[in-house]
Amino acid sequence: MKTEFLSVADSDQSVPAPLEVAPVGETVQLEASENYFNRELSQLQFNYRVLKQALDPAHPLINRLTYCCIFSSNLDEFFEIRVAGLRQQLKYGRETVGVDGMLPEQLLAEISRVAHDYIHEQYDILNNVLIPELEKENIHFVRRREWTPAQADWVRTYFDEEILPVVSPIGLDPSHPFPRLVNKSLNFIVELDGKDAFGRETGMAIVPAPRSLPRLVRLPDNVCSGGDNLVFLSSMIHAHADELFPGMEVKGCYQFRLTRNADLELEDDLEDLASALRGELLSRRFGDGVRLEVADNCPDEMVQFLLREFGLTERDLYQVNGPVNLTRIMAVGELVDRPDLSYSHFSPSIPRQIRSKDSMFDAIRKRPLLLLHPYENFSPVVDLLRQAAKDPQVLAIRQTLYRTGANSEVVEALADAARRGKEVTAVIELRARFSEAENLELASRLQEAGVIVVYGVVGYKTHAKMILIVRREEGRLRRYVHLGTGNYHAGNARIYTDYSFMTCDESIGDDVNKLFQQLTGMGKALKIKKLFHAPFTLHNRLISLIEREAAHGSNGRIIFKFNALTEPQIIKALYRASQAGVSIDLIIRGICCLRPQVPRLSENIRVRSIVGRFLEHTRVYYFGNDGKPDVYCASADAMERNLLSRVEVAFPIEEPMLVARLRDDLEVYLADNCQSWVLQADGSYLQNQPADQEERLAAQLLLLERLTAKTG
Structure with missing residues (x-):
């Protein structure tokens, strides 16, 4: 498929210094500062890509105005947090320099x-x-x-x-x-x-x-x-x-x-x-x-x-x-x-697997369920909790809450379950930025209903998205689990793209139970079978899987999709995999500190950003593994804070049909030729455009056509 780019005049004008490529024969130093883009400047570039949507006639006029406004909202937070942090470093003489080498004053x-x-x-x-x-x-x-x-x-x-x-x-x-x-x-x-x-x-x-x-x-x-x-x-x-x-x-x-x-x-x-x-x-x-x-x-x-x-x-x-x-x-x-x-309304679909089932438990017991919001409805997640609240066979419910909304149906279901005498525990992250006041109110409401409320681990934000339901079936206890890449917020589920995974896999249920034990109690980290969890195993496991692909050489294949890539060790591992010949595609909505397409460093790495009607929020790690793919969805981006100082979870997708479905979804994003922006080696982003006689393909619109009851 041939795809053309907009001219540089239409692209992001703010780029780092010209790239210096090591002469042939010299070793490329992975630690060299010129091999990394600055985090803050990369974040500004993402905001600029949002602003450029205001000029795109493919969007309705009022929504184009909204993009112009979102740019302002994004910049507000950028100054409130990122710029404020740099100024604090100067004020208190605590200047730090990242892998890109820029000093705070210079930045x-x-x-x-x-x-x-x-x-x-x-x-x-x-x-x-x-x-x-x-x-x-x-x-x-x-x-x-x-x-x-x-x-x-x-x-x-x-x-x-x-x-x-x-x-x-x-x-x-x-x-x-x-x-x-x-x-x-x-x-x-x-x-x-x-x-x-x-x-x-x-x-x-x-x-x-x-x-x-x-x-x-x-x-x-x-x-x-x-x-x-x-x-x-x-x-x-x-x-x-x-x-x-x-x-x-x-x-x-x-x-x-x-x-x-x-x-x-x-x-x-x-x-x-x-x-x-x-x-x-x-x-x-x-x-x-x-x-x-x-x-x-x-x-x-x-x-x-x-x-x-x-x-x-x-x-x-x-x-x-x-x-x-x-x-x-x-x-x-x-x-x-x-x-x-404005955008036409659409009706998120409900998969056939649960459409004809009265019981969510029966459907999940038959086979695992994977939903892609907003194209597929968030209501099955709420239905699972509602049914659990009313089901006399359900003994306990545990859930993490990061951004939810104090008046949400999820909260009502938890409160209802507690009032009905079930053991309900909510791990609420009070420090979810700009949702702190709402989460304090949420904690009070749940406590009044009889829910056991804990605030996770001080110093480690609980960012994992987990529900654990314990149900008595045929004389034994079975655990049902929901794991997600996004928050339990029905409003966000209409505008953020996120995966929801529901299963009763025994190993995953046992792993999630142990994670809740760590969050609510005290003790050493417990051995986890299938999940990767930060801050303990996720970072190391990702690097080891990248290294495994590098061992496959030119037969290696990596596709990552997440919101940001800043963690230096992950970037270095990707550079080494590229040098080994691995084909790597990174679908990164926002910040990317990796410099792609550099000869003998990252020439096998391609980076693209999708900006459209919905906020891309899914996190997927795909490893080709020489024809036996390993695929994980996760709550975590590839950032230092997510991998090293938060509670995060990556969960495997093992059902062959679901693995194929995830691969198909990723290929749709890689085929996008009009809402995708490709990161160049010099730091600029160029927007893809269909070549002559090439059909226009917007990933989000195609997913709307495939998955929703009514497209918009």
Whole structure:
């Protein structure tokens, strides 16, 4: 199959330094820094690939706008965690250098350069592509200068009734120091002239936008001439800022937004993890500043004032031509009833194996079940728990919970089982980033229902996705197991691609039981038969399996699919396998620190990233093993944190039909010629395009056609 690439001009422009290839005859040093891409810069490149979806006409228009917003959301977290971590290294003199050799100061400068370029392009796409195309569809962002008298009157009423009662303007003077602003909140810096009722002449004020109000409001049809008309909250505040400062002249009003360090730091020797976490959550909103976004029409002296207040420099300043928080524009999809401009709905299918069965236990006992979400329904996982809760033969249920949602059906089933007198244990990971508060609430709800709740192991996040159900059958106990690559979150199961595996294999059931013993109790690591588990065996077993393929030489075959590859020892093992002649395909959605296609180093390694309607989240390790393939699905990516400092599980898929199915799924991704981006040796990504006369093949669309009841 011939596939063409977009030109370099259409690809990711931010690439590492030119590659230096060792002369023929010289040994390639696996440890050389030029053989590794930087983690943070690779993550930025993934965000850029998301942004480029906003230009792809294969996506519906409102979804293209959503991609533009997702880019902002991704960058927020990138600055809150990754950039904040680099700044912390400099602040406390704890600089570390990765295998790529970049120092934190050097890396921060490069991140700033790349991020400024990407954000400039983002606003160019918004202002010059997306908004004009929305206008053609009669969807309008109505600017202040465009308001009709009727619209202006409606806005004034909305301001008086909805905004004015809850807004708190803060004049800056000796008794009103600069306020402590919440992370990522929308704020305005206002330039004032004149004296207030007390004779104060402050010159400046800060207006925090009420967080309880929507950032985008739909104008009623009776004040518009047709179509969908939306107005920004910032426009309303700009228009009526003078009402916040009676008797004073507002000479300027400019929006800004501060991004703060939002990473949580918890000691390993805590006596009460939940209490410590509650305390840390309060401080997350007010961490050190890491980025300042300001409207590009804000006067320089006010910009410099803000930078000084937040302890930031020009490198941390992002002046934007539009709203400072594009994430909130995602509300367009809810405010506008235009299904023709969004993805069509589809119905996830239910495999025939369980469609005709009343009992999930009967179906799983017949043969193992493998589901691929979102194409196949998540409901069988919930049904398994519901049936277990009601089944008098079920004695115990154990489950790990990472991101679930406190009001989910999974949680209800566990609570129901506990109320019915079953032994129910939930291992809840309180430190799932940005889900901490929700997980604390979840823990309380389950405890109230009688569930035994534990928080895993301090210092090792419990990221494994496991359910163990113990059922009495014919005078003996049988264990039923669910293992997954993703979270027990029904909402995520509609937008993330993940595998669910259900089995009653005795060895796997015994292994999962031992893992729960390790998580809830104390003692030495127990011998595990079939599963690989981090932080004990997963890392070493992956390397040994890669080395086994290397021993097969040119007959070796490796296909990995996961979200990120950063762990140096795994990368070195892959380099050695490539040098031995093994054919290696890596399907990596996001970060990749491995440099592919380098002569005598990685010329047999190909790396591609799939970006489309769904967030690729499956983790699959395929080893050809000279015609007798070993295939594993896993909760873990190939990152240091997953393999060395988390509780993770990789589980074998042994049923021949399921092995063939997984291989077919992987081949679909490798055949994608329009939603795939191929990593080049110089660090750039080029998007595949069908060659002349070649049929367009998008992996996600093909899987939708194959697996769902109704395609979209």
